[in-house]
Amino acid sequence: MNKTRRQLIRAGLVGGTIAASGVLTGIAPAGSAVAAEALAQPKAKKSLRILMLGGTGYIGPHMVSEFLRRGHEVSLFNRGRTNDDLFPDLETLLGDRDGGLDVLKGKQWDAVVDNSGYVPRHVADSARLLASAVSHYLYISTISVYASFAVANDEDSPLGTIADETVEEVTNGTYGPLKALCEKRAREEIGDDRLTILRPTYICGPGDRTDRYTYWPVRSMRGGEMLWPGTPEDPIQIIDVRDLANFVVDCVEEKITGVYNTVTPTGSYTIGDLMHDSIAVTGADMTPLWVSSDFIAGQEFEDAIPIWSSPEGETRNVASVSGDRAFARGLVTRPPRETCRDVVSWWRTLPAERQQSMRAGLAADREAQLIATWHQRKI
Numbered sequence: 265m266n267k268t269r270r271q272l273i274r275a276g277l278v279g280g281t282i283a284a285s286g287v288l289t290g291i292a293p294a295g296s297a298v299a300a301e302a303l304a305q306p307k308a309k310k311s312l313r314i315l316m317l318g319g320t321g322y323i324g325p326h327m328v329s330e331f332l333r334r335g336h337e338v339s340l341f342n343r344g345r346t347n348d349d350l351f352p353d354l355e356t357l358l359g360d361r362d363g364g365l366d367v368l369k370g371k372q373w374d375a376v377v378d379n380s381g382y383v384p385r386h387v388a389d390s391a392r393l394l395a396s397a398v399s400h401y402l403y404i405s406t407i408s409v410y411a412s413f414a415v416a417n418d419e420d421s422p423l424g425t426i427a428d429e430t431v432e433e434v435t436n437g438t439y440g441p442l443k444a445l446c447e448k449r450a451r452e453e454i455g456d457d458r459l460t461i462l463r464p465t466y467i468c469g470p471g472d473r474t475d476r477y478t479y480w481p482v483r484s485m486r487g488g489e490m491l492w493p494g495t496p497e498d499p500i501q502i503i504d505v506r507d508l509a510n511f512v513v514d515c516v517e518e519k520i521t522g523v524y525n526t527v528t529p530t531g532s533y534t535i536g537d538l539m540h541d542s543i544a545v546t547g548a549d550m551t552p553l554w555v556s557s558d559f560i561a562g563q564e565f566e567d568a569i570p571i572w573s574s575p576e577g578e579t580r581n582v583a584s585v586s587g588d589r590a591f592a593r594g595l596v597t598r599p600p601r602e603t604c605r606d607v608v609s610w611w612r613t614l615p616a617e618r619q620q621s622m623r624a625g626l627a628a629d630r631e632a633q634l635i636a637t638w639h640q641r642k643i
């Protein structure tokens with residue numbers, strides 16, 4: 265195999281996938297010369313100048329690649345710590361969202377995509393500085409902004425709040441309210457007529473560093489009896505990172521402003537579907553063991569069950585967020601089996617040591633112990 269093809273496979277640029285990072289793989293990803301060759305094709309009607317705040321993490325590279333594929337120019341702004349060799353031919357402006365934005369001063373772009381804003385002060389600072397430098401600001405938020413999942417949310421639902429708005433530590437508890445505050449700060453600086461806010465649910469696909477989705481097909485591959493949560497009918501919702509990237513570029517090209525949840529259609533996907541996808545994609549010889557949400561709560565392992573949430577109580581609507589507004593503006597979500605297939609293909613390219621350190625889901629010994637407890641309980 266020639267070097268270019270090997271690089272493409274490592275970077276996930278063949279087989280219809282675009283993996284995010286050398287940081288994940290520990291292998292230098294393909295340079296942009298290679299990427300440009302692989303991605304050349306549709307040219308946008310008008311080439312736009314795009315600034316990415318971030319762009320070298322997990323979701324950013326998928327967006328950058330889609331912008332380039334459609335013929336746009338991209339500048340990156342980051343600290344140079346994450347995958348700094350990912351796009352060697354792109355302009356990279358080195359700085360820090362925390363007080364180090366000077367390198368952006370005096371420059372102009374058509375649009376900025378902010379996918380690295382977690383702290384309201386950082387978003388306020390960049391939005392204020394860029395308000396006169398761009399005509400469009402797109403902020404990547406999250407469905408975690410909603411105040412409650414005991415109700416089914418659309419974009420007009422109440423958002424979570426934080427008592428002390430000066431808090432900047434991002435934890436499981438502050439993440440959602442801080443992102444809601446980031447949205448507010450962007451709105452104050454940019455104004456609704458030039459601002460797009462996207463609220464993705466679990467962003468799944470090649471390059472995902474969290475392993476929250478990846479756990480399911482990869483654990484399935486190990487075979488044997490496998491613990492699955494709740495019932496096969498329990499709903500789940502995801503967004504493929506490439507579908508999100510496509511919609512981001514659509515929003516920028518068509519100047520679609522407003523707030524949009526980016527999710528798979530409500531009721532279209534279940535944890536049972538994910539189980540079938542996992543078997544179909546991997547050919548796993550796996551026997552599912554469905555354990556009740558009461559058992560999961562009683563044994564206190566909800567946190568080790570990614571993507572699925574109990575369809576009862578406070579989490580009962582995590583997977584019924586409305587994406588209708590985005591679908592009406594052109595968001596297209598691919599069949600989830602394609603996501604599963606491409607995640608598995610990407611995972612297989614990772615070094616053995618990375619494959620041995622799954623970052624989400626149940627560890628093998630814990631799962632075995634829970635399975636034993638479940639069987640004893642049923643006797």
Ligand SMILES: NC(=O)c1ccc[n+]([C@@H]2O[C@H](COP(=O)([O-])OP(=O)(O)OC[C@H]3O[C@@H](n4cnc5c(N)ncnc54)[C@H](OP(=O)(O)O)[C@@H]3O)[C@@H](O)[C@H]2O)c1
Nearest residue numbers: 318319320321322323342343344345346360361380406467
């Ligand atoms: N993963 C999900 O399921 C999910 C779901 C909903 C929403 N989201 C949203 O998606 C985004 C996460 O995307 P991601 O995982 O690809 O990116 P990320 O890890 O949050 O950000 C990485 C990018 O931002 C740059 N960066 C980080 N801190 C910086 C700083 N202080 N100053 C300048 N640049 C900085 C990094 O480069 P350097 O390190 O070189 O600076 C890198 O390019 C977030 O907005 C998150 O809220 C994620």
